Amino acid sequence: MALAAAGRVLLQAGSRLGRREVVDGARRFANKRVEVEADEAAGIAVMKLKNPPVNSLSLEFLTEFLISLEKLENNKNFRGVILTSERPGVFSAGLDLMEMYGRNPAHYAEYWRAVQELWLRLYLSNMILVCAINGTSPAGGCLMALTCDHRIMADNPKYTIGLNESQLGIVAPFWFKDNFVNTVGYRTAEHALQLGLLFPPAEALKLGIVDEVVPEDQVHSKAQSVMAQWMAIPDHSRQLTKNMMRKAMADNLIKQREADIQNFVSFISRDSIQKSLHTYLEKLKQKKG
Numbered sequence: 649m650a651l652a653a654a655g656r657v658l659l660q661a662g663s664r665l666g667r668r669e670v671v672d673g674a675r676r677f678a679n680k681r682v683e684v685e686a687d688e689a690a691g692i693a694v695m696k697l698k699n700p701p702v703n704s705l706s707l708e709f710l711t712e713f714l715i716s717l718e719k720l721e722n723n724k725n726f727r728g729v730i731l732t733s734e735r736p737g738v739f740s741a742g743l744d745l746m747e748m749y750g751r752n753p754a755h756y757a758e759y760w761r762a763v764q765e766l767w768l769r770l771y772l773s774n775m776i777l778v779c780a781i782n783g784t785s786p787a788g789g790c791l792m793a794l795t796c797d798h799r800i801m802a803d804n805p806k807y808t809i810g811l812n813e814s815q816l817g818i819v820a821p822f823w824f825k826d827n828f829v830n831t832v833g834y835r836t837a838e839h840a841l842q843l844g845l846l847f848p849p850a851e852a853l854k855l856g857i858v859d860e861v862v863p864e865d866q867v868h869s870k871a872q873s874v875m876a877q878w879m880a881i882p883d884h885s886r887q888l889t890k891n892m893m894r895k896a897m898a899d900n901l902i903k904q905r906e907a908d909i910q911n912f913v914s915f916i917s918r919d920s921i922q923k924s925l926h927t928y929l930e931k932l933k934q935k936k937g
């Protein structure tokens with residue numbers, strides 16, 4: 649219920665967004681920050697994250713992304729989505745630090761609800777989600793990938809993936825941790841989370857963070873062929889199996905959703921945490937100069 653209600657709010661917020669065109673028989677609809685190439689005949693859509701410069705998950709991005717996803721979910725012809733970045737090099741820089749720094753508690757609460765919604769919608773999606781990770785993917789970017797059914801990463805040692813929150817002086821929430829533990833196992837997760845490790849593709853593959861590593865120019869074609877394999881499985885049995893595997897973990901967040909928002913607001917509002925974020929943002933700036 650809570651999930652549906654929050655989704656409706658987001659849908660209303662974005663009802664004015666979006667433009668459509670038809671290209672090569674595939675429908676393309678785009679808002680500012682998400683581009684969707686939707687091939688209704690094939691039942692597959694490619695969702696490209698397009699929030700320059702680094703695809704950070706800002707509130708506006710989350711709103712637009714959720715609206716696009718809902719459009720696909722509501723059209724029963726779509727069975728699979730390939731998630732990728734419009735900007736090769738960076739899949740997503742994760743949560744938008746500017747949404748968590750120097751704002752007021754009401755903003756933090758609104759932002760966190762949208763982050764929860766993104767995770768719940770992706771994690772519980774009935775569609776097949778294949779992630780084509782064509783760039784670096786820290787923290788929230790990694791979490792987005794972890795919600796997918798299959799992850800393919802470009803073989804470029806410059807790209808990394810993982811949950812690096814502790815390096816920022818913040819803590820990955822329990823549902824980030826649960827999703828990670830269920831993917832890589834307890835010991836690996838404990839080690840990687842405490843140190844805030846980011847892994848290059850070969851190591852990410854060894855640990856099971858991603859399922860395949862392929863040459864950079866083959867990420868998209870590989871995603872298409874993996875999607876074809878998954879689509880050969882009857883939807884009803886695949887969906888029931890997915891739900892059986894995932895429902896308990898999602899329910900755990902749904903049940904504690906309001907408390908999780910309050911925890912986030914009080915944690916992120918602390919002076920010490922704001923200071924850590926400030927230091928990290930300064931480091932990002934210095935790296936450039």
Ligand SMILES: CCCC/C=C/CC(=O)SCCNC(=O)CCNC(=O)[C@H](O)C(C)(C)COP(=O)(O)OP(=O)(O)OC[C@H]1O[C@@H](n2cnc3c(N)ncnc32)[C@H](O)[C@@H]1OP(=O)(O)O
Nearest residue numbers: 701702704741742743744745746784786787788818819932
């Ligand atoms: C209870 C609390 C739990 C909260 C959970 C949080 C989970 C998260 O997702 S926290 C976010 C973690 N993300 C990161 O640590 C990534 C930080 N960014 C980078 O490491 C790099 O930007 C990059 C490797 C992704 C890309 O490097 P590149 O050289 O291409 O670009 P930059 O010059 O570093 O950045 C360009 C521009 O973008 C700003 N920026 C980068 N990341 C973020 C971000 N996550 N949120 C907001 N803004 C970001 C960066 O500061 C630059 O801005 P300016 O051009 O204005 O200097």
